[in-house]
Amino acid sequence: MRVLLLEDDRELCRTLRDALTMEGYAVLTAASLAEANALLAHAREPLDLVLLDLGLPDGDGEQLLATLRRRESLPVLVLSARQAEGQKIRLLDAGADDYLVKPFGVAELLARMRVALRRRGTRVSAALTDYRRAAVHIDLHAQRVWRDGAPVHLTPTEFALLARLVRQAGQVVTHRQLLRDVWGAEFTEHTHYLRLYMGQLRAKLEDEPAEPRLLLTEPGVGYRLAEPDEDPGPLMPS
Structure with a gap:
């Protein structure tokens, strides 16, 4: 919008x-x-x-x-x-x-x-800005992230990517949407950026970065941040 x-x-x-x-x-x-x-x-x-x-x-x-x-x-x-x-x-x-x-x-x-x-016919819901799941707490307004109660340092780009996923937690955000909203419209084909930064976020936030249960891959489509109260279910491949 x-x-x-x-x-x-x-x-x-x-x-x-x-x-x-x-x-x-x-x-x-x-x-x-x-x-x-x-x-x-x-x-x-x-x-x-x-x-x-x-x-x-x-x-x-x-x-x-x-x-x-x-x-x-x-x-x-x-x-x-x-x-x-x-x-x-x-x-x-x-x-x-x-x-x-x-x-x-x-x-x-x-x-x-x-x-x-x-x-005018456009339905808009309030965006999620305070996310808690297991040991991870993300406060978008404070621009801070904690894991197991300890602050996690993120680069500005890492935080921007994470914030974009938080605002639609539980929903798939496509590669093009993420690239456009975080890097700009001219970067919508640079999917290697997403792989790199998603790997960095998983290394900082996941217990098992190679078997993520928070930052989930939707193969061929995009990424999804698990809902705050979602049952993590079976482990998903990265």
Whole structure:
């Protein structure tokens, strides 16, 4: 799911971008109307949702809402410190799907995003961000991993790969999906990257790396992280 975040407050933009990324969203950021319009005009893939601040250096976010509603049907959530009821009603009538008054909690924002997407026919579940199975504990928000209570050091790429699997624990994630989301669209044929990094993760997290029970191979398809409460069943070949 691709999200455009239009917010000129750098600290808030960084906080929201990190939280959305952790939930599995691909986030494009803009700090002005001009930057947002440029991203919309040159986007290689369609957007799924827009988070829209109002007070911007080169105008008001309401202008972009009008532009979007003339040519797009994607959900738009307004994020603003302005609390006047009249303005909220005007923006909702103008086509905004929701209006959140700053400050707001990230959990509430994520829930409202899921509601807005469901209204457009896209079902989105909250991503798993805290994973525990046997001796392994993975906290995506803290960006930390433990095994048998001891911290495990992962490289940034190892963590990114593991996080992608955590967010869909119990489901198969294809080779192409993993390569695109961790390394980029230009690396979707480089499956040797996955074999290398999966081997490194298994060496750090599995009791028997050659007979993994946590990071599972789906031959010819991709990889699956065992569900937190899943019975490991028979050993799977690597």
